[in-house]
Amino acid sequence: AQSVTQLGSHVSVSEGALVLLRCNYSSSVPPYLFWYVQYPNQGLQLLLKYTSAATLVKGINGFEAEFKKSETSFHLTKPSAHMSDAAEYFCAVSDQGNDYKLSFGAGTTVTVRA
Amino acid sequence: DADVTQTPRNRITKTGKRIMLECSQTKGHDRMYWYRQDPGLGLRLIYYSFDVKDINKGEISDGYSVSRQAQAKFSLSLESAIPNQTALYFCATSDPGHRTDTQYFGPGTRLTVL
Numbered sequence: 001a002q003s004v005t006q007l008g009s010h011v012s013v014s015e016g017a018l019v020l021l022r023c024n025y026s027s028s029v030p031p032y033l034f035w036y037v038q039y040p041n042q043g044l045q046l047l048l049k050y051t052s053a054a055t056l057v058k059g060i061n062g063f064e065a066e067f068k069k070s071e072t073s074f075h076l077t078k079p080s081a082h083m084s085d086a087a088e089y090f091c092a093v094s095d096q097g098n099d100y101k102l103s104f105g106a107g108t109t110v111t112v113r114a
Numbered sequence: 115d116a117d118v119t120q121t122p123r124n125r126i127t128k129t130g131k132r133i134m135l136e137c138s139q140t141k142g143h144d145r146m147y148w149y150r151q152d153p154g155l156g157l158r159l160i161y162y163s164f165d166v167k168d169i170n171k172g173e174i175s176d177g178y179s180v181s182r183q184a185q186a187k188f189s190l191s192l193e194s195a196i197p198n199q200t201a202l203y204f205c206a207t208s209d210p211g212h213r214t215d216t217q218y219f220g221p222g223t224r225l226t227v228l
Contacts, residue, residue, distance in 0.1 A: 009154065044217075101159060106156045
């Protein structure tokens with residue numbers, strides 16, 4: 001069975017600082033990995049996904065994530081935080097052995113200080 | 115117009131009442147999902163449907179039922195609502211033609227059971 005652990009339920013960064021959100025996964029087969037973002041009072045939207053192609057994945061709004069098989073990690077980064085990045089971020093994993101159903105992490109809430 | 119819509123957006127009900135949450139999509143996707151979101155728990159899958167005749171239980175289906183009325187419509191029912199079903203509910207769709215199964219989410223329904 002696949003699962004995801006997001007380290008840190010809340011992250012606070014200054015505007016212009018690096019954003020780093022941590023995600024570790026567990027999967028018995030090569031996984032597909034996703035980062036979703038949820039802005040206040042909205043549904044989730046896809047930031048980026050890893051599908052066994054390039055290990056460094058670029059997404060929308062300047063975010064990127066790196067798949068590291070040896071560390072079973074898929075951490076999300078953005079070099080310079082903007083106020084509009086304040087949101088909740090979810091890491092998720094799916095695999096072909098489980099109907100490609102998504103398993104979500106608990107989420108990390110990002111606040112950006114001016 | 116939004117691709118995935120949910121009605122109602124907010125609902126307050128009383129213990130023991132029957133309630134239905136509705137989801138409609140214009141993306142033409144065969145797969146549809148219902149999740150609930152609770153603080154600190156991320157999203158958990160309630161039911162999913164791969165087509166009109168294929169409905170499957172997710173990890174937390176007890177106390178819920180679903181109906182897939184058409185390709186575009188997937189409803190979630192709480193036969194006898196209880197307070198611990200107070201949560202944010204999301205509908206999502208995906209395209210089975212894409213193996214990675216990116217999911218597209220509706221705006222959510224905030225349900226409060228008193």
